[in-house]
Amino acid sequence: MQHAVIMAGGIGSRLWPLSRAGRPKQMLPLAHGTPLLQAAWDRLDGAVPTERRWVCTGAEYAEGVHGILPDLAASRLLGEPSPRDTVNAVAFSAATMLAQDPDAVLAVLTADQVIEPAGTFQQGLADAYAAVEREPEALLTFAIEPTFPATGYGWVERREEIAPGVFAVDRFVEKPDLETATALLADGGFGWNSGMFVFRADTFLSAMRTYFGEGVDRLLEIGKGWAEGRGAEVLAEHWETLPKKSIDYAVMEPAAAGNQFPVRTVPLPVAWHDLGSWPSLDPVLSVDEAGNRTQGLVTHLDSKNCVCVNEDQYHRITTIGCEDLVVVHTPRATLVCPRDEAQRVKELRNLLPEDER
Template structure:
């Protein structure tokens, strides 16, 4: 598949991934790590995936403290293709800044926003979905790629698809975005066949996105455009930008007015939100029931779970089920897949105790 003319891939690379501590830290978040054992970090795999569609037109938005690490991991990026956020301001500010930069370069530019820390299985299906999404975006829709749900997840938001758009193979109008549901409601969603997971993948003309933002959050839109026009004022303008997610700022109100389209994604997708998610994503070892990532030696007796190691030391498991063991140079985490969401509480406790070196 050839590159899509006029298409820019925007890669927001933020967050600290507190549920994946101690691998993911504020200074070295999960997108800088190879969590799947593929030999490529998550951001490297993301850029690899987008190159066939965008070529050199890849723009990364990341924290100022991560710019050097991103440059080392993705050295083919031009220096002006990395935007450095002075502080976290949530997804809308990051994507709006990128959109304003692109609008200034090309009034007709179409951008696709794809998080740096997601895992995709099915490259051909992904490229096909993005290609159709770009075509729909050229009709001035805000387009989201909705993932075909494999189970009634309570960990993701959902998008309800309406009638199909004329002239397109699979695109439909998006009826509504809904927040993470409880188990009963998630099952109801799947039973209708109308709902898809919201993976936060948006494709839209840069100008259209900023004009939509201008309707509901005019100061944020104006700030993003001012930042693009005067990057030397970054430290002055950036702190004034509103903290809000793109879903709440633009996608939800635009869907209510029939301005959002959804293209179904039939590829496998995971945001690796915690160690349970990672354990389910990785293939297990049929011989001992434990999935291992890293150079360490793992010996098991009647045990199941996930082990991530940073050294070549031996880790032995005896009679434990669904355990998670994570070993780094300065910390060891032991939990279970059922309590994986609670790892963030350890990070909070360390912060409360002033143990910033571990964060």
């Protein structure tokens, strides 16, 4: 059967001070007044039944996730005791589904991206499920149709179209410099790597065993234990022993370079925004004639191209003659930095006392 798991781990440290350890970005209403996790869940309405939707997140976020998604059964909220990178989060999900459904096909989706319109996304998802049904050994990734020479994303090169809307993958390209990204965009055969996938659960675990090797048997035991109601026990025994690695490095890139597991891609012609830093929120914030992006109580005088986000309803941010500035205010902290230094927020956060991060 067709399942979907929303990856909702991580803190979103570059979105401090709004995103914090106890309230990560996926739980925040950063776009259109809706928590990102809720938007990711709603995007599946009509595409995947509620009883086959899962969320994988940090165990400490379980209460917050249930507050946002009351229809999510506790057994389908997969709580990681600690971060072990994406290959283990996906494998934990795959192993748990496999223990309950030997024919599980899972879509691995994200909780921190804005994807519009939902109908176009759902058509791409349907194409991907169908492609994996036709080709059970395939590992499929979604590629976003690029609109500019992005240096902050990985890229995917596609080859021939093997079915309507489904292409063979030639290779993955790590985050390029601007000159390379410009050439990739001009080529027309590349898309942005979305970090979303579709494959059979058993195929993914077989590919992980082939290319990464370590941890698959322990993950299968975790999945079996979770399905039997022994989740805490098996996680305590095995989780911290699993080696960390991203799914791209551990599985997808080696598979694309080999010939045992065919790698496919479905291009998604959607508006796609990966909300990872304050400037990345530009498309989802209100904008004035001077290019200032705002949320909350903010007033500008002769300022331009600023990003100002204010969470405090009793406080107003005001600027005079500012340019290319980021100002973020919460009841607990205020951030001020140049736009082009916003990637260093994570570095700043690491200097703070633990209870202020």
